[in-house]
Amino acid sequence: MSDCISIGRERLICAYDLFYKQLCLLTLKIRSLFAGGIPRNMVLDEAWNRTTQLSGHAGVLPVHVIAFVLAIANFLLNSFICLAFHRNRRLFNKCHLYIFFAFAFTNCLSGLFSQPTLINLFIHNNLNCPRWTIMIGSVFEIALDRVRKILTIAIALERNYAVFFPSQCYVMDHYKFAYRFCMLAVIWGTCDSLAMVAEDSFEKIRVHCVTTSSSGPYFHAYFLISSIVMGAILLVTYSLFLIKLSVMTESLSICRSDIRAQAIRENNRQ
Numbered sequence: 310m311s312d313c314i315s316i317g318r319e320r321l322i323c324a325y326d327l328f329y330k331q332l333c334l335l336t337l338k339i340r341s342l343f344a345g346g347i348p349r350n351m352v353l354d355e356a357w358n359r360t361t362q363l364s365g366h367a368g369v370l371p372v373h374v375i376a377f378v379l380a381i382a383n384f385l386l387n388s389f390i391c392l393a394f395h396r397n398r399r400l401f402n403k404c405h406l407y408i409f410f411a412f413a414f415t416n417c418l419s420g421l422f423s424q425p426t427l428i429n430l431f432i433h434n435n436l437n438c439p440r441w442t443i444m445i446g447s448v449f450e451i452a453l454d455r456v457r458k459i460l461t462i463a464i465a466l467e468r469n470y471a472v473f474f475p476s477q478c479y480v481m482d483h484y485k486f487a488y489r490f491c492m493l494a495v496i497w498g499t500c501d502s503l504a505m506v507a508e509d510s511f512e513k514i515r516v517h518c519v520t521t522s523s524s525g526p527y528f529h530a531y532f533l534i535s536s537i538v539m540g541a542i543l544l545v546t547y548s549l550f551l552i553k554l555s556v557m558t559e560s561l562s563i564c565r566s567d568i569r570a571q572a573i574r575e576n577n578r579q
Contacts, residue, residue, distance in 0.1 A: 377427040384420030387413045407487035408467065412460045415453055415494075422449035451505055451532070452498035458539045459494035463487070465546040472553045504528055 390413040393400070400406045426447070467486065471478040508528050 373427060373430045377424070377430075380420045380423045380427055382420075384417055384424075387417035387420065391417055405483035407484055408460060408463055408490065411487060411491050412457070412464065415456050415460060419450065419453040419457065422453065426450065448502045448506065452502040455498040455501050456494040458536065458543075459490060459497060462539060462543055462546065463490035463494075465543055465550065469546060469550050469553070472550060472557070501528075501532070504531075 391410065394406070394410045394413070401410070463486075467478075467483075470481075505528050
């Protein structure tokens with residue numbers, strides 16, 4: 310029993326040590342970016358390789374299993390949503406949920422293409438992965454992640470437009486709105502994937518197979534900063550939505566109270 314506890318403690322310490330090294334390297338990357346340059350030899354492979362050679366991934370195996378199960382669930386559930394959209398055309402013609410369908414389809418593909426990366430964690434112990442799995446697990450994940458962020462912002466903007474300008478939103482062309490944002494998302498995601506491949510050639514043999522390691526330092530910093538900016542835009546957009554919605558709810562309750570009071574006064578007069 311004591312041996313099992315000591316082994317678990319060692320694995321936990323190794324996992325924490327890996328996380329701390331990754332965090333320190335990411336901090337150094339960001340500092341170097343704002344200082345005016347990023348050294349080309351600063352990669353996560355060396356620290357990751359040392360840790361995996363010592364203890365492998367057994368210490369964080371439950372996390373990998375949960376991630377794999379969630380990827381499968383993400384694929385299946387969003388597949389059912391896409392099937393529901395296909396079977397019920399009223400969701401498009403009456404409810405104008407084009408962009409929600411695009412979002413569900415993107416999540417479906419994300420759950421599908423993230424599985425090769427997660428399978429590598431078990432089959433290859435995340436070491437010396439086949440090149441095709443890296444391409445699928447990295448290129449498609451990066452592109453789909455960008456598409457998902459842009460579609461999330463598009464949904465927030467559409468909700469804001471419906472709240473602030475309800476009459477214009479009722480007569481707007483929802484299909485054209487969704488089409489333009491989908492094109493923007495696909496082009497942006499494709500450019501991100503090509504930029505990642507251009508900076509970090511797939512001809513090199515990788516030490517490990519996680520998505521974040523399959524990008525060079527410049528792309529890594531760009532993707533991190535752009536994701537933070539998009540998150541801030543989404544936060545501001547939904548904050549405006551919630552403020553407007555709360556104001557509308559309060560105004561509606563006041564109007565109902567006035568109508569009720571007026572009805573009571575009219576009944577008393579009679």
